[in-house]
Amino acid sequence: MLFILRTPNIIRIFLPVVLYWYVRQMLLPSMNAKVMHYWHFVFPVLLTIGVMPDLFLSAVEKTAILDHYYAQNKYFISTPMGWLPSGFVQPASILFGIVYGVITLFLIWQTKLKMGTSYVHINKQSLIWLNLLSGAITIYFLLQFYQYINLFLNNSFDPPSQLIKCAIGISLFTYFITTPNVQENMDGCILPKEKGTPTIPEIQPDLILAVASDMEAIAFDKKMKTDQAYLSPDFDLAVMAKLVDMPPAKLSKQIKMYYGISFAEYINRLRIHHFLQQRSSFDQYTLETYMYQSGFTNRSTFYVAFKKYVGVNPSFYLKEISQSS
Template sequence: MNEVSLIGLFGALAGVGVVAALLMFGFFFFVKGKEDAKMKVVGLIFLAISLRLAKSIFYFLFEGIAPIGLALGFFGLASIGPLAYLLFAKGENLKNWRFVPHSLLPIGGAIVCFFVSPSPWETVLYKFATGLLALYLVGAWMAFSKQVKADKITGVWYQRLLIALALVWSCFVYQHLSGDMLAYALGAFFCAIVVYWFFFLSLRTPVAMGRTLKINLPDEKVELVQQAFESVGVYKRPGITINELSRDLEIPAYVVSKAVKELYGKSFPETVNHFRIKEVKRALVDPANSNLKIESLAYDVGFSTPSSFYYAFKKHTGVTPTGFQKLYELQSA
């Protein structure tokens, strides 16, 4: 098989890798993302990988629209790192992530690649983004190593995701170091192999496919979680996460999650807001609090901002805090 045929073969196999990455994006973002916001980030990571992997196909097979391929490829490459760091460093506090500074390079670099192509600046930008990706992955790994894992299987799955991202990065480095077109195509093929591996790994993993694990909860652990909410009032701690409570109680995070579900029929964040709103409702109708601002009551029960409080209150009660007070007064008259 001659060199041109090999390049075509590796390009076709890389194309299948793009399809696999897009399938994972759709599944994690639109299906699993309904249950867990972190899975949406996983989906976006694979969308970014698919864009970077597709760049080679655009650039070498569709020369007429190469600038579009270069721009989309750069946007994908420069987005992988920030998304990985978001996933592993922020965990459950995704809403507190300030993503704008991290989006400047993907957006700005993509614009430059589109308008200046062909230009040596493209190579400079791609190499810079590849180097920066390494730093993001190191930060993500350090954050992951400090986390309390929900359970062994979940921890292993996320660990393998990080390994897959590191392997994808090494494929990009190989492409930069390659001196000819065949080696570059081979790098794209290696990247696709990593995507295949993680795709089939996810098909066999309960974390990804949603198969639940049977867990017998010790009564004493359930009681600890119940006391934390009903006696200690752990929900009053601003920004409390399941990992923090897990460390406080010295029990695994997945046990905390299952205990909360068993006790209250809700997820951990839903339960936290349930107790917060319940206490605010009592305070709103207490005459002793008539001179207090509604926002101060929200801060007292653990809400960090007025906007998050008003949103949660309306979601749980269907009315605003002021509307709730008026309804109470009408019913009490």
């Protein structure tokens, strides 16, 4: 029972750092984490270690603590639990969350300002989601702070603020599951400004310069793109190996030598290229129809590949081409 009461503290300690880390990785996908970045976890780890010993208290000690708590709910605030008193853990973790929430919102604003309007337009849905997520976490910790002050001064738990926190969580989850654009962006990261959206010919894999004049490589490239065997959902390395009469292991190395990419990337780029070539007739059938006709077997694989090679999610791309036509 005591552990249940203490668990929210542990979750609350790590939540703001995880939020900051998630937002940072979404905004700056090309920036690798350095040793100094892991210092963000030092404070929550130390606090967690500080409250862990109360998990090893005897049943009698736990019962006594709970009896005191039910008699006076200020008890946890002023009594040490483990190495640290809750009077320190509670406000420190709450203020920690507020600070990180504000820093995360500032990081989003700063990145938008630095990257420019084109970046903001391309990543509109993801930026809305990150702002909502960061704002909700910040408000959550502000309400936690209000509850703590109310508990400390008035001996009252204040149910309304608890209900507001629950409403925020439900609203955020509802927005996520009802907004396809947000879900599509969750597979990867935000598109960097300098990368831009590639043209359709650029998506199709071409022979690298070193083998561009090799007759065998040219014949292989022409056969694959002409036959379009990759449009079959059952097409894989083994099928392709039979098609060109070559062992799968050797074929995999040959594709890497010819195109500088793996077999999976080679096939997915061919399929995405075929999908985009049909863009003039997108309004005739559903998106899934063209997706399956391009060789993809499920939405998840398609969305991941589309975002990876085109740079934006399918909904955004279709909206853009409909507005430009």
